Amino acid sequence: MKLNIVAAASLAMSLTVLTACSTTPDQAAKQQWVNLFNGENLDGWTIKFKNKPVGENYNNTFRVENGLLTVNYDNWQADEAGLFGHIFTNSVYSDYRIRVEYRFIGEQLTDNPKLAWAYRNNGVMLHSQSPQSMELDQAFPISGESQLLGGDGNNPRNTGNFCSPGTNIVKDGQLITKHCIKSNSATFHGEQWVWFEAEVHSSGKVKHFINGELVLEYDELQIDPTDPLGAKWLQAGNPLKLTAGHIALQAETHPTQFRTIQIQPLN
Template structure:
């Protein structure tokens, strides 16, 4: 009898821990009456580009265009497309795919990112605005990059590689990259991916194609603009939508 009692008690303690360890399910991405379409499918109204190379060449080709109803980051010249408005406490849904092609017709993969809580332009390397970047780079979707801001995750020593004499931070020389939680969450290059980013207070949660891929807390900033990158590779966006969430 005592053995049965002890077994039941043990299960009672183990079960809650198991439940708490489960990854949050991807939230519903259906638009509501409060959802804001940051990209209207027609033009770049509500956004402004910041492309350093354009400072000295007004005839330079645009880094961001609208093509066939999609917002396209051409990859080069390097820069950012930033919302005019500042946002806090929201769910951001981004549907994207790598769309550039090589000479053999295969899809070029590479680098791009969504920056949340963006503020001071060109704060790092005279290029990147102060922000937390949610990485879209092929094979690394959902990584965090800290850009003159910071955020914490569990297992910092494991997931945030740092070299000798480096510190965790967002400035030049710091250990700025925080690895995601999964492998294989991205679709085959050329197919559409769905990224969901929840920013509430000092927390940021990220899902890619339904997989929970990152969760940071203690973010040093809780509001800002949203930016998309031109970072070397053509990427199409067919949805960029924001829905306000209750503040904590």
Template sequence: MKNSFFTALIALLTVTLANAQTRSLFNFKNFNGWHIDVPAMDNNSGAKNPFIIRNGMLVSLADPQGHIITDSVYKNYRLEVEYRFAGKPGNCGVLVHASTPRVLYGMFPKSIEAQLMHKNAGDFWCIGEDISVPDMEKRRGPQKNWGSVDGKERRIKNLTDDSEKPVGEWNIMRVECLGNEVKVWVNGDLVNHGFNCTVSQGQIALQAEGSEVEFRRVDFTPITKLTN
């Protein structure tokens, strides 16, 4: 009985310690710890900021297009993002291992994107960086077309398109980055697992692109192993 008690206590302390390491990357009050990179705002003082805080949530208004990017660089972590398309379904994304700004289309930073686009959540998009998955030709197209620049096959399709909830309901995307691997879950379903990534650390970014998206959680947890 005593051994069972101590086993349960150790398990509880382990979970508590793990949870204590989890923190929000966004305070939902201001943009501390982040910066905004929106090309349309460079030389136009009247251009609106597509990122706002509304009702205690971070909101991407979609237009003008751009990114909100962490000031800090991260590696070996779990990121949980709770999001929903507020009305009209569309496009958005979570970028990991971001570095050089505006390497693609004068807007996208060098990175690996975990797609949030409605009905395509969990796709990888290679933006100046690359990553491999099983069944590459089936999910990316002919090898001769692969690449991470404009004109190349940069999209790697996810494993399932039926993991998202209906528009207006909240979804949870979990992205785990460890070494040269990246795993993505949507609402508990494993939707992508990449390896041989050309980068293992970088900033984290959220997009303004396509449709209004609300974020009510952006949680970060350091990890030493990937979830099975």
């Protein structure tokens, strides 16, 4: 039985939004980074996989190994590859910086050419709906995805891109309905660690940084009313603009490790 996104939608935005008190830019820059991942367990996070109930860590995919939050596929069969999953913060955030240190490891779960796009592919979902408000068979939460990609050893492949599960953005004054927009980042091959950071505002303005370099910026993160889930979200009385939400990390068939996940409140 599907979770009713209309009935559950109000749950996502009824949670307390965590922001800083009013600060100057200098004060904000001095605020402490707060660890969202404690290096020991998954406390403070909730998991949701497609076709699985909220809270089920299917095949023990998300786990802590040697102090790293790891997306691991050693318990999976290749034909299960379409059961994408996400791990969500329990708290909702509005104005903040989020930074993660990540790397791709090992081999992709499947060599199915239909999932070639998921090779060395993960993401940080910004202003995301809650896992409780997702439908049972929903693959991706409504959110703004900061897409993390690893290189194949030969070809250029930007990371820190934007993708749009159920959302649109405004860039350079124009409404953008294209699913993914590339950043101008370098390509990172192999299993090297990479820093991704996003500056996220309640106005919907977002900046992406890779290893400290600005690689993409856009405005007015908002619901796509032409998307079936987006349309349901709006029909439930939620606003067009996304001003707050959860943060989530993905499981999209390629093993990934995170050794730092931190947030810094802004105003």
